[in-house]
Amino acid sequence: MNAVADRITPNITTLIRMDHSHVLAVFHRYRADLLPAKKRALVTNACLLLEIHAQLEEEIFYPALRAVLRDDVLEKSEPEHAQMRTFIGELRDMAGREGPSNGESYDEKFFELMRLVIHHVADEETRLLPAAERLLRDDLGRLGIDMTKRRIELMKPHAAELAETTVRTFPAGAAAGAALLTAGAVAVGAMLLGRNTKRTAENRMSRWRH
């Protein structure tokens, strides 16, 4: 990434807390009395956010922390992600094109996912993030940059779906802004990443020429 992106990227523990707050806010919008199509959009949005977040943690945060810490919360994090993915798969199977036909089972399954995530977030923020802030102090910024780069790659194929489900789930006033923000963040990130990739390729070429 270039110097601008490096300066504006928060460190990895801040990014993880921001992700947690974001998904909790989406959870809060879900109510049993919503229309099926809105429920489906909210669940799709939350599940995409959770999948991307889990993959980022597994690829970047947990390996870095595992190198300096042995902790039972860390050991059970990936099995909890696996449980979360099972719930997400079940929710996708239950949702029709226009939303779930059996609303109550769908609510119950989504609330089950919410409870699991809340418990996981609490464990992570109580034990793992403070440990990372203590043990990986000098690496938190670099890990934050790695996470941002990888997030852009992971979000790119889902940008349209994220923007669409955001529009359908946010209150009318905030929807357009939030969707633009989602699409814009991916576009800007991809541009920064692209510039960096191009520059790296040019550097390699120039080194080769000399």
Added chain:
Amino acid sequence: MAALSGGADAPVEPPLPAAPWTLHGEAIVGLKIVRSDIAQRFVPPDVKVVRICPGRTLAFLYLAHYQHSPVGEYRELIVAPALVSRHGRVGFWISNIYVDSGTSMAAGRAIWALPKQIASLEWSAGGVSSVGPQLRVSASVAGTGRSIRLPFVGAAMSQCGSAKSWFAVRGSARVGHARASVEFARDDGLAALGFGSTTKVFVCKKMRVTIGRPRHSGQ
């Protein structure tokens, strides 16, 4: 499933109960006049610190033990460094808030945009303490005098990520005076507010407090 224990027709309970919340328990409340420039360090630039006298604002420290709440029993510590105003509304700015319940943490962030963090909080008759990595504080209370039942109302503002909110708080409690000695760890900056010295506090027993629905600005 516990959520269906009320019978087949009972609605499934969401894990994050909607506002307003009514909580029952006890609390220790400390008020302090602090320098506005110090308080401003804990407040975002777009939020105006309200001066109650030249160069000074009002800060408060709130420690509570809720025996009953929509998410069960939990403990809480709030630091509000200043009385602030934004978009014509006035309230205490909540800069730091710690709870020992994951569900309370999740609900606080999602519903009221409160920057809640998890901390281990020990509550006893003599005070409150926390020695976790997130928060290191020790508060001891002595000399609780006579108490009378009083109503209270207030308002607060907070920010979590880009979401900001304002909400009203009202309730009643048996309120008495005591003296408390509070110590924050030096490295988290909260000690700068001056709660470190021995302070007069209000001890609230048999408290019932309702946290109103938030008005949000920004997402």
